[in-house]
Amino acid sequence: MAIPLLSKWRLGLCVWLLLLWAAPARATHIVGGEMDLQYLTGNTYQLTLTLYFDAVNGNPGALDSDLTASIFAKGTNQRMQDVLLPLVNNTFVTYSNVACTVPSLSTRKLVYTRQVQLPPSVYTNIQGYYAAVERCCRNNGISNIQNPGQAGQTFYLEFPAVVRNGQAFRDSTPRIFPPLSDYACRGDLFYYDFGGQDPDKDSLVYELVTPLSGHSSTNVPKPTVAASEPYQPVSWNPGLSEQNQLPGAPTLTIDRRTGRLQVRPTQLGLFVFGIKCSEYRRGEKIGEVRRDFQLKTINCPFNSPPRILAQLPNRPNAYQPGRDTLRLTPDGRNCVRLRFTDSDPSSALQLLLQPVNYSGPLPTVSVQQGTVRMAGMPDTVVSELCFPTCLDTKGAVYYLNVIVADNGCSLPKRDTVQLAFIATPAVNNAPTLSTTAGAALPLRARPGDLITFDVRATDPEGDALTLAMAGRGFAAAAVGAQLTQQASGGQVQGRFSWRVPCPTTNQTVYEFEFTAADAPCNQPQSTKLVIPIQVEYQNQAPVLTSTLPLPAAVGSPPRVVRLLPNASYEATFTCTDADGDPLTLTAVGTGFNLADVRMSFVPVNGSGQASGKFRWDASCDVLKLMPLEVTFQAQESTCLPKPQVQVVRFELVNPDTLTFLPPNIITPNRDGKNDEFTLPTLPLDFCDARFATVKIFSRWGNEVFRSADRTFHWDGGGRPAGVYFYLIEYTDQRRFKGTLTLSP
Numbered sequence: 001m002a003i004p005l006l007s008k009w010r011l012g013l014c015v016w017l018l019l020l021w022a023a024p025a026r027a028t029h030i031v032g033g034e035m036d037l038q039y040l041t042g043n044t045y046q047l048t049l050t051l052y053f054d055a056v057n058g059n060p061g062a063l064d065s066d067l068t069a070s071i072f073a074k075g076t077n078q079r080m081q082d083v084l085l086p087l088v089n090n091t092f093v094t095y096s097n098v099a100c101t102v103p104s105l106s107t108r109k110l111v112y113t114r115q116v117q118l119p120p121s122v123y124t125n126i127q128g129y130y131a132a133v134e135r136c137c138r139n140n141g142i143s144n145i146q147n148p149g150q151a152g153q154t155f156y157l158e159f160p161a162v163v164r165n166g167q168a169f170r171d172s173t174p175r176i177f178p179p180l181s182d183y184a185c186r187g188d189l190f191y192y193d194f195g196g197q198d199p200d201k202d203s204l205v206y207e208l209v210t211p212l213s214g215h216s217s218t219n220v221p222k223p224t225v226a227a228s229e230p231y232q233p234v235s236w237n238p239g240l241s242e243q244n245q246l247p248g249a250p251t252l253t254i255d256r257r258t259g260r261l262q263v264r265p266t267q268l269g270l271f272v273f274g275i276k277c278s279e280y281r282r283g284e285k286i287g288e289v290r291r292d293f294q295l296k297t298i299n300c301p302f303n304s305p306p307r308i309l310a311q312l313p314n315r316p317n318a319y320q321p322g323r324d325t326l327r328l329t330p331d332g333r334n335c336v337r338l339r340f341t342d343s344d345p346s347s348a349l350q351l352l353l354q355p356v357n358y359s360g361p362l363p364t365v366s367v368q369q370g371t372v373r374m375a376g377m378p379d380t381v382v383s384e385l386c387f388p389t390c391l392d393t394k395g396a397v398y399y400l401n402v403i404v405a406d407n408g409c410s411l412p413k414r415d416t417v418q419l420a421f422i423a424t425p426a427v428n429n430a431p432t433l434s435t436t437a438g439a440a441l442p443l444r445a446r447p448g449d450l451i452t453f454d455v456r457a458t459d460p461e462g463d464a465l466t467l468a469m470a471g472r473g474f475a476a477a478a479v480g481a482q483l484t485q486q487a488s489g490g491q492v493q494g495r496f497s498w499r500v501p502c503p504t505t506n507q508t509v510y511e512f513e514f515t516a517a518d519a520p521c522n523q524p525q526s527t528k529l530v531i532p533i534q535v536e537y538q539n540q541a542p543v544l545t546s547t548l549p550l551p552a553a554v555g556s557p558p559r560v561v562r563l564l565p566n567a568s569y570e571a572t573f574t575c576t577d578a579d580g581d582p583l584t585l586t587a588v589g590t591g592f593n594l595a596d597v598r599m600s601f602v603p604v605n606g607s608g609q610a611s612g613k614f615r616w617d618a619s620c621d622v623l624k625l626m627p628l629e630v631t632f633q634a635q636e637s638t639c640l641p642k643p644q645v646q647v648v649r650f651e652l653v654n655p656d657t658l659t660f661l662p663p664n665i666i667t668p669n670r671d672g673k674n675d676e677f678t679l680p681t682l683p684l685d686f687c688d689a690r691f692a693t694v695k696i697f698s699r700w701g702n703e704v705f706r707s708a709d710r711t712f713h714w715d716g717g718g719r720p721a722g723v724y725f726y727l728i729e730y731t732d733q734r735r736f737k738g739t740l741t742l743s744p
Contacts, residue, residue, distance in 0.1 A: 029053055029054050029057070029058030029059055029062045029063075029137075029139070030051065030052070030053070030054070030135060030136075030137065030138050030139070030152075030153050031052035031053060031054050031107050031139070031293065031294050032052045032153070032179070032211075032272070032291060032292035032293035032294060033049065033050050033051040033052050033153070033155055033291070033292065034049075034050055034155065034157075034176055034289055034290060034291040034292075035047070035048065035049050035050070035069070035131060035133065035155045035156065035157045035173075035289060036048050036050075036157065036172075036173045036174070036175050036289055037131065037157060037159050037172065037173045038172045038173070038175075038199065039170050039171065039172045039199075040115065043117050043118055043119050043120065043162070044115055044116075044117060045115065045116050045117075045118055046113060046114075046115055046116075047069060047083055047085065047113065047114060047115075047116045047131065048085075048111065048112070048113040049067060049069060049085055049111075049112040049113070049133050049155055050109060050110070050111055050112075050179075051067075051109075051110045051112065051135070051155070052093065052107050052108070052109060052110075052179055052293065053107065053108040053109075053110055054106075054107065054108075054139055055092065055106040055107055055108045056103070056104060056105070056106045057139060057140075057141065058108075062221075063090075063108075063110070064087065064110075064112075064135070064222065065086065065087050066084055066085060066086045066087060066112065067084075067085050067112050067133050067135065067222075068082055068083065068084050068085065068133065068223075068224065068225050068226070069082070069083045069085055069131050069132065069133045069155075069226065070082050070083075070131065070132055070133075070225045070226035070227075070228075071083065071116075071129055071130070071131045072129065072130055072131075072132070072228050072229070073125045073127070073129055074125065074127040074128045074129060074130055074158070075125070075127040076125070077228035077229060079225075079228065080122070080123070080129065081116070082225045082226075083114055083116050084114065085112035085113060085114050085133075086112060086113075086114065087110060087111070087112050088111055088112065088113055089109070089110070089111035090108060090109075090110055090111075091108070091109050092106065092107070092108055092109070093107040093108070093109050093178075093179055093181045094181055095181050095182055096181060096182050096410075096411070097182075097407065097409065097410070097411075097412075099407070099409070100182065100183075100409035100410050102183060102298070104296075104298075105183055105296055107179070107181065109179065118162050119162075120162050120163040120168060123161050123162045123163070124161050124162075124163055125161050126161060126164075128158055128159060128160045128161060128286070128287070129158070129159055129160075129161070130156065130157065130158045130159075130229070131156070131157050131159070132154055132155065132156050132214070132226040132227075132228075132229075132231070133154070133155040133226055134152060134153075134154050134155075134214045134215055134216040134223050134226045134227065134231075135152060135153055135155075135216055135221065135222055136150075136151070136152035136153070136216035136217055136218060136220075136221040136222070137149055137150060137151060137152055137216075137218060137221060138151045138152070138153060138234075138272065139270060139294070141269075141270045142269075142270050142271070142272050142294065143237075143267070143269030143270055143271055144236065144237050144240050144245060144246060144247075144269070144271045144272060145211075145234045145235060145236060145237060145272055146234075146235040146236070146237060147235070148234075148272070149218075150217065150218050151213045151234050152213050152214050152215070152216035152217060152221070153211065153212065153213065153214065153216075153292055154212035154213065154214030154215075154216075154226070154231045155290075156212060156231070156289075156290050157173055157287070157288065157289045157290065158287045158288045158289075159171060159173055159286075159287045160286040160287060170200070171200060171202075171279075171281075171286055171287060172198070172199040172200055173198075173279065173287050173288075173289050174196040174197065174198045174202075174204055174277050174279050174287075174289055175196055175197050175198075175199075176194055176195075176196040176259075176275075176277060176289065176291050177193055177194055177195055177196055177197075177259070179291075179293060180192050180194075180261075180293050180294075180295065182410045182411060183295070183296040183297065183298055183410045184263065184265045184295055184296070184297045184298075184410060185265075185297070185298065185299070185300035185409070185410055185411075186265050186266065186267065186268055186297050186298070186299055186300070187264070187265070187266070188264065188265075188300065188303075188411075188413075189262065189263075189264045190262070190263050190264065190265065190295070190410070190411060191260060191261065191262045191411065192260070192261045193258070193259060193260055193261075194206065194254065194259040194260070194261050194275060194291070195258050195259030195260065196259060196277050196289075198279055200279075200281070202279040202280060202281045202286070203279065203280040203281070204259070204277055204278070204279055204280075205256050205257070205277070205278045205280065206254050206255065206256055206257075206258075206259040206275060206276070206277050207254065207256060207275070207276050207278075208242060208243060208245060208252065208253075208254055208273065208274065208275055208276075209242060209274045209275065209276040209290060210233040210234060210236070210242045210245075210274055211233065211234050211272055211273070211274035211292040212231040212232070212233055212234070212274075212290070212292075213231070213232045213233060213234045214226075214227070214231040214232060215227040215231070215232070234272070245271065245272075245273045245274075246263055246265065246271045246273060246295065247265065247266050247267040247271075248263040248264050248265045248266050249264055249266050250262075250263065250264060251263060252273055254275055259275075259277070261275070263295075265295075265297040267297065268297050268298060268299065269296075269297055270294055270295075270296050270297075271294065271295050271296075271297065272292060272293070272294050273292070273293060273294075273295065274290060274291070274292045274293075275290070275291050275293075276288055276289075276290050277289050277290075277291075300409060300410065301409075303344060303406065303408035303409070303413050304342060304343045304344050304413070305342075305406070305413035305414065305415055306340055306341065306342040306347065306349055306404045306405070306406045306413060306414070306415050307340065307341055307342070307404070307415050308338060308339070308340040308402060308403075308404040308415045308416070308417050309338070309339045309340070309417075310336050310337070310338055310385075310402065310417050310419065311336065311337040311338075311339070312324070312326065312336060312337075313333060313335060313336070313337070319336070319417065319419065321417055321418045321419075321420070322420075324420070325397060325420045325421065325422060326387075326419060326420065326421035326422070327421070327422050327424075328387050328391060328421055328422065328423035328424065329424055330389065330424070330425060330426035330427075331426075333386075334386060334387040334389070334423075335384050335385060335386040335387070336384070336385045336386075336419065337382070337383075337384055337385075338351070338365070338382070338383045338384065338385055338402065339380050339381070339382055339383075340380070340381050340383070340404040340415070341372055341379055341380040341381070342372055342373065342406050343373075344373065344406065344408075345373045345374065346371065346373060346374040347371065347372055347373060347406050347407065347408075348369070348370075348371045348406065348407040349369060349370055349371070349372060349381055349404055349405070349406055349407075350368065350369040350404070350405050350406075350407075350412075351365055351367070351368045351369065351383060351402070351403070351404055352402075352403040352404075352405060353365070353385075353400060353401070353402060353403070354400070354401040354403060355398070355399075355400055355401075356398075356399035356400065356401055356418070357398060357399055358393070358398045358399075360391065361388045361390070361391070362400075363385045363386055363387045363388065363400070364385070364386050364388075365383050365384070365385050365386075366383050366384040366386075367381060367382065367383035367384075368383070369381075385402065387421070387423065389425070389426070389521070390425055390520065390521030390522065391423040391425065392423055392424065392425045392521065393421070393422050393423045393424075395422070396422070397420050397421070397422055398420070398421055398422070398423070399418055399419065399420055399421075400418070400419045400421070401416050401417075401418050401419075402416065402417050402418075402419060403415070403416045404416075425520075425521050425523070426461065426520070426521075427461075428461065428463070428518065428520055428521070428523050428525050429459075429460045429461065429525065430525040430526065430527050431457050431458060431459040431460070431463075431465055431490075431516040431517070431518055431525065431526070431527050432457070432458050432459075432460070432516070432527060433455070433456070433457050433514060433516045433527045433528070433529040434455075434456050434458075434529075435453050435454060435455050435456070435496075435514070435529065435531060436453045436454040437453040437496075437531050438453075441531065441532055442509060442531075442532035442533055442534040443531065443532070443533045443534070444533075444534050444536055445500045445533060445534070445535055445536070446500065446535070446536055446537060447500050447501060447502045447503065447535065447537055447639050448499070448500060449499075449500045450497065450498070450499050450500075451496070451497070451498045451499075451500060451533060452495065452496060452497045452498075453496050453531075454493065454494065454495055454496070455467065455469075455483070455485075455493075455494040455495075455496055455514050455529075456491070456492070456493055456494070457491065457492040457494070457516030457527075458490060458491050459490035459491070459516075459518050460490075461490065461518075461520070462489055462490035463490055463518040463519075463520045464487075464490070464518060464520075465487065465490060465491070465492045465516055465517065465518050466492070466516070466517050466518075467483070467485050467492040467494050467514065467515070467516050468483075468514070468515045468517075469481070469483040469494075469496070469512060469513070469514050469515075470512075470513050470515070471510065471511070471512060471513070472511040472512075472513055472530070473507075473511075474507070474510065476512060479498070479501060479510065480498060480499055480501055481496070481497070481498040481512065482496070482497050482498070483495070483496050483514075484497075492516065494514075496512070496531075498533070500533075500535055502537075502638075502639030502640070503535055503537055503639050503640060504639075504640075507535075508534055508535050508536075508537070509532055509533070509534050509535075510532070510533045510534075510535065511530050511531070511532045511533075512530070512531050512532075512533065513528055513529070513530050514528065514529045514530075514531070515527070515528050537639055537640075538579075539579060539581075539636075539638050539639065539640055539641070539642060540577070540578045540579055540642075541642035541644065542575050542576065542577040542581075542583060542634050542636050542642070542644055543575065543576050543577075543644070544573065544574075544575045544632075544634040544644035544645075544646060545573070545574050545575075546571055546572065546573045546574070546632065546646060547570075547571045547572050548561070548571050548632075548646060548648055549561060558646065558647045558648070558649075559646065559647065559648040559649065560648070560649045560650075560651065561616070561648060561649070561650050561651070562650075562651045562652075562653045563616070563618035563650070563651075563652060563653060564618065564652075564653050565618055565619060565620050565652060565686065565687055566617075566618065566619060567618050568615065568616065568617050568618070569615070569616045569618070569650075570613065570614065570615045570616075571613075571614045572611070572612070572613055572614075573585060573603075573611060573612040573613070573614070573632060573634075574609075574610075574611050575609065575610045575611070575634040575644070576608065576609050577607075577608050577609070577636055578608075579608075579636075579638065580607055580608040581607065581608070581636040581637055581638045581641075582605070582606070582607045582636065582637040583605055583606060583607070583608070583609065583610035583634055583635070583636055583637075584603070584605050584610065584634070584635045584636075584637070585601075585603035585604075585605060585610050585611070585612040585632070585633070585634055585635075586601075586603070586632070586633050586635070587599075587601035587603075587612070587614060587630055587631070587632050587633075588630070588631050588633070589628065589629070589630050589631075590628075590629040590630070590631065592625060592628065594630070597616075597621070597622045597625065597628060598616065598617040598618070598619060598621070598622075599614070599615070599616045599628075599630070599650075600614070600615050601613070601614045601632075610634065612632075614630075614632070616650060618650075618652055620652070620686075620687030620688070622652060623652055623687055626651055626652055627649045627650065627651050628649070628650040628651075629647060629648070629649050629650075630647070630648050630650065631645060631646075631647050632645070632646045632647075632648065633645045633646075654686050654689075660681050660682065660683055660736070661681060662679050662681070662682075662726075662728075662736070662738055663677065663678075663740070664738060664739060664740060664741060665740070665741040665742075665743060666714075666715070666716065666740065666741075666742060666743070667743045667744070668715040668716045668742070669744065675715060676713045676714060676715045677696075677713070677714040677715075677716075677726075677740055678711075678712070678713050678714075679694070679710070679712075679728070682710055682728070683730075688731065688732065689730055689731060689732035689734065690730060690731045690732075691708075691710040691728075691730055691731075692708065692729045692730055692731050693706060693707065693708050693728075693729050694706070694707050694712055694726065694727070694728050694729075695726065695727045695729075696714060696724050696725070696726050696740065697724065697725045697726075697727070698719075698722075698724060698725075699722060699723055699724070699725070704717065704719060704724065705717065716742045719742060720742075721742050721743055721744050722741075722742055723739055723740070723741055723742075724739070724740045724741075724742055725737070725738070725739055725740070726738055726739075726740055
């Protein structure tokens, strides 16, 4: 069936509208923008695109929710990665002076950002890398390029490899100062600070560049990813170029060192311009960022510049820049009277100070701002500028720009007077120090003495002083020394006090260093004074004597006392000290208490002399603890005591150590000689080791005699002569065996 012509037109219109709705908006909207790459940690960086959007003429449909950045290797154009950057912030750019706002100029700041990974195993290209985002289109109303509504923008930056010579190479690209928000007035000087900051403190250089259009177009306003270099630049209108981007007298320029932008426009219109900020490290360029932006030039109401006049003290004529030089002296009133005015009605004026060839404290001004030629207001604002007393130009001539600025639009008009001056600060003499310690040094003291004296610091010029105390080779506070002080004008009075402690080292001389210091105008002067104090202390070791036995020999226990069970031992101790120090005698067992082993020690302590008595009642109870070691010590109460020690080992003696020689023959013939077998030298009982039995056997092993009495007697019992055997047994399993001959 044929479709009517009207229906075909409507169908085509619907298809066109659907295609228009589905495609990215290509309406003109881009004011400018820039990219930056900031190092975070490890291999992680933050990639950010800031896009400036025309909030008056831009189509809201062209405000993207995301843009894609592509990263390439320089030299080879190898695509490294594509990064989708989401929109994270959407704000308005504010005017420098909100009162100068015009409705035809409003800009949004759109921030797209995401973290990216730059692994050192991948990003090693010595030529570096570049990142780009492409988007179309620029404003139709731009006056200095051809076909602006069809010109895209390429946001571009360069960065180095993240590793060099096997080491990590960290770099964050520069961040350019806030975007331009103001307009320019035709015929008036326009200036703006585009200077940036570099997190790595790299050197920055600024220059004008032709903005990049790139590969985006009205047909493909938002490419899926950016293409690689080269990027087509915009085409300037006839008569304009990279170094003459904006018609003016002078034309647009930028300071290579500071990034200050300046132009005096001669034509009305909207002008795009581009700047490049390159970063250098150790003289080598390692990266760059670019910013494209627009400057609108309009006709502004006429604004007369303000005027400033400087009047020197006690001088009838005004200060003449280039001819007069201020000479600032310590005894003079180093002030300049300022008068600033403006022929425009209701002009708000502000005073600014700008040092030219020096850094340091600026002069103070009594009045920094004021309004003139308004109802109730004078025609002139008067202020007084006074230089700081500490200023020192070291013979050179310093220059200070004194600027008055009005509140005119779009930027303030200014007038400047440059003051030349030479400043000489007051002479600063060192403070003086004195004490009441006397001239006879070192001071002498004994432990326990209290040393006190006064310390006085005085400054000849009356400058504020600090008084400090320190020990040479020791901490004054650690030994208990104190310095209390109070200040009055250019004088500080201190009181030193020190209770001399017992010395803990062999140090006998303590040097206390006192320092008085002033620092007017950051020119410190100090004076030191040392007071030595000698601590007089000597200590003779006490003398400890006793009735203990002397050491047996070198290498043996110092002293040994041996007792039989149930025997007793006593020893006396005497200690004397030539210094008369208090003495304390002690006796301590090694691993046991004296009372537990029936030992006792009774000291009689005193100053210069002490005594003690020791007693031990030996018993079998201590047999398992043998040997017993007791340390006797004489301790003196003084600073560096010299204790005296005697160590004694006590042992319980086994009677079995005596010689045991039993007889081996008996002749029971009753002649009174060897008539009986007896053992008078039989080992005595020792604690739990006691005599048990004696047995006598015939040569055939028959027992012929037995007794449990250690005083037994055996006369043979009528047995025939011959050889017999005896066996003696103790309770501790000891045995003594032998033969016994029985003779007629």
